[in-house]
Amino acid sequence: GAVVSQHPSWVICKSGTSVKIECRSLDFQATTMFWYRQFPKQSLMLMATSNEGSKATYEQGVEKDKFLINHASLTLSTLTVTSAHPEDSSFYICSARVGGTSVVEQFFGPGTRLTVL
């Protein structure tokens, strides 16, 4: 099956620094990737939809200058949390969409745990 990786799997950083999270589709090309944020005991909150070669589409309430998304190739999307603060601490999950009409279109990465001190 299609495999999606995320790197790093966890990161601890100081307040004010920027953190980059990578999402890769390992054995397929993904024209679309989704970035989610998950708070403890809560569902996934879609942050943005990332399309290769174009600007990401952010959900209402998500600061695009805070969460920079770059989808530079068909296998890689990155999420950069700029000037991170403790309230940005969360579990970030990406998913990659297989092109075409397959019913099972989204494959999820294992997630990245971000802790901001």
Next chain:
Amino acid sequence: GEDVEQSLFLSVREGDSSVINCTYTDSSSTYLYWYKQEPGAGLQLLTYIFSNMDMKQDQRLTVLLNKKDKHLSLRIADTQTGDSAIYFCAERKRGSTLGRLYFGRGTQLTVWP
């Protein structure tokens, strides 16, 4: 309100059946999915059902869809401790060109030995 609703917790004894319920609001949804999330991990697709189906069985998993009531359920037969996880129901709406999914809040299933 939420597009997709689930009860938050379910506890069962090992060997019993588990039934996780979900309601959704968009009657035009094309596909409905069940995902499993183990602690600290991403989402694993368990099964899915197309909106014109009533039931789908896959080994220990049975999905029932009541389209009239917009109700979806996942039954796990012979539940094991390894089934303890969070289970998410998700819908893909008709016309969703990018394949966006709408998730429920997840049901925490705890299986007691």
